[in-house]
Amino acid sequence: MSAVKKPELEMEPQAGSEALPDGTDLLGDQFKIERPLSNGGFGITYLARDNFLGRDVVIKECYPEVFCRREGKNVLVRSNQHTEKYRAIVEMFMREARSIAKLRHPNIVGVHRIFEDNETAYMVLDLIHGRDLLSVIREERHRLTPDQVKEILIKVLDAVDLVHQNDLLHRDISPDNILLDKWGNPVLIDFGAAREEASRETRAVSSVLVVKDGYSPQEFYFAGSKQGPSSDIYALGATFYHLISGEAPPNSQTRMAEFAGNNPDPCEPLAGRFPEYDDVFLEAIDKAMQILPKARIQSAREWMHLINSEEERVKPLKPRAKADLGKVLTRLVSETNEYVLNSEPRATKDLPPLPLPVKKVNSKPEWADEFNRETSEKSSDGGAGDSKRNTSQPQPGRLAVPEPTRKRGILAWFGKA
Ligand SMILES: Nc1ncnc2c1ncn2[C@@H]1O[C@H](COP(=O)(O)OP(=O)(O)OP(=O)(O)O)[C@@H](O)[C@H]1O
Numbered sequence: 001m002s003a004v005k006k007p008e009l010e011m012e013p014q015a016g017s018e019a020l021p022d023g024t025d026l027l028g029d030q031f032k033i034e035r036p037l038s039n040g041g042f043g044i045t046y047l048a049r050d051n052f053l054g055r056d057v058v059i060k061e062c063y064p065e066v067f068c069r070r071e072g073k074n075v076l077v078r079s080n081q082h083t084e085k086y087r088a089i090v091e092m093f094m095r096e097a098r099s100i101a102k103l104r105h106p107n108i109v110g111v112h113r114i115f116e117d118n119e120t121a122y123m124v125l126d127l128i129h130g131r132d133l134l135s136v137i138r139e140e141r142h143r144l145t146p147d148q149v150k151e152i153l154i155k156v157l158d159a160v161d162l163v164h165q166n167d168l169l170h171r172d173i174s175p176d177n178i179l180l181d182k183w184g185n186p187v188l189i190d191f192g193a194a195r196e197e198a199s200r201e202t203r204a205v206s207s208v209l210v211v212k213d214g215y216s217p218q219e220f221y222f223a224g225s226k227q228g229p230s231s232d233i234y235a236l237g238a239t240f241y242h243l244i245s246g247e248a249p250p251n252s253q254t255r256m257a258e259f260a261g262n263n264p265d266p267c268e269p270l271a272g273r274f275p276e277y278d279d280v281f282l283e284a285i286d287k288a289m290q291i292l293p294k295a296r297i298q299s300a301r302e303w304m305h306l307i308n309s310e311e312e313r314v315k316p317l318k319p320r321a322k323a324d325l326g327k328v329l330t331r332l333v334s335e336t337n338e339y340v341l342n343s344e345p346r347a348t349k350d351l352p353p354l355p356l357p358v359k360k361v362n363s364k365p366e367w368a369d370e371f372n373r374e375t376s377e378k379s380s381d382g383g384a385g386d387s388k389r390n391t392s393q394p395q396p397g398r399l400a401v402p403e404p405t406r407k408r409g410i411l412a413w414f415g416k417a
Pocket residue numbers: 037038039040041042043044045058060109125126127128129132176177179189190191192399400401402403
């Protein structure tokens with residue numbers, strides 16, 4: 001295995017260590033690996049080039065590192081006793097990719113190709129230029145406004161609703177798995193454990209758990225425990241808890257232990273602490289994050305209804321404002337008519353230019369403008385591969401930077417295998 005050049009993006013220490021070398025061709029000469037982006041223990045993610053379509057893409061390689069090793073380009077099992085398990089995982093990976101490919105939604109990453117090569121499987125994903133929510137949380141200057149946070153949540157809820165309507169679970173919702181594109185649109189990635197027919201998996205597959213402290217609900221820590229849409233709801237709540245409070249919620253296992261011991265919940269609710277947000281909005285997040293699944297919001301739709309009910313309560317203010325505005329406009333129109341009728345005509349060239357319409361505030365974060373400026377100045381690069389940039393500072397409009405995460409569970413399980 002040749003040494004892999006450290007990409008300019010910050011990576012976990014292990015990332016890329018078993019990755020395919022830069023420049024490797026896949027599926028004949030259809031795709032070329034440009035560089036690895038991350039190695040999450042279950043798969044290796046690369047920035048790659050689609051030579052046929054002439055565009056950059058992201059390719060995810062199935063690489064459950066505890067079971068496999070690299071020999072040349074090929075992925076081989078570490079020992080024959082793992083063959084069956086490894087094949088089951090590759091098949092699950094393919095099935096997941098097919099499931100995600102079916103989910104066509106503006107806030108879910110598009111999968112446009114799945115293929116087998118090098119004794120493993122690959123999925124080709126749309127490349128999202130932007131950054132992940134975790135890096136947005138960590139950078140003060142990119143702080144999102146409450147309106148932006150709300151808009152992002154509503155869009156992610158719509159995406160999660162589609163996932164659940166298709167009998168799938170995401171199972172790994174967290175700030176590093178939600179990318180914000182250059183327009184500020186959230187895109188859900190890394191369906192690390194999305195499964196077709198989630199409830200009917202084989203034993204081997206269903207015991208593969210991916211746990212991320214702070215975001216995973218307590219039921220993810222116990223093999224065989226029931227998981228459902230409310231598990232994703234918990235993780236989404238925890239993600240927005242982090243976004244709003246600036247702190248990741250405590251591990252749900254700790255919360256569970258305190259709950260069992262009748263002790264106070266170490267997770268301080270959001271409601272009442274952030275006056276810039278409506279309490280109904282914050283209470284919904286607190287409810288999504290209840291320890292016991294049945295106490296949580298049960299579905300993305302229910303959550304959206306709660307948010308809408310908050311807006312319904314705010315609405316009555318609007319007609320009054322409209323009425324006032326109507327009066328002012330009537331007065332202005334009659335004053336203007338009076339003025340026009342009583343004054344001399346003026347040469348048009350003396351008139352000042354019309355003011356440009358004021359743009360509606362949307363969820364586009366501050367860095368998006370910076371990004372758009374940069375990409376329009378450096379058009380051919382695609383925003384992802386400018387090696388001259390200073391990499392010590394996170395850059396707007398780069399690929400979302402993989403942040404070190406505290407993922408465990410899957411490795412523990414593999415260790416036992
Ligand atoms: N479609 C994409 N566009 C841009 N960047 C991406 C895309 N998919 C992944 N990335 C980047 O690569 C990182 C790792 O990808 P991903 O979250 O899919 O895998 P992981 O968490 O490393 O692995 P695992 O599947 O083992 O959990 C992301 O955090 C993001 O920075």
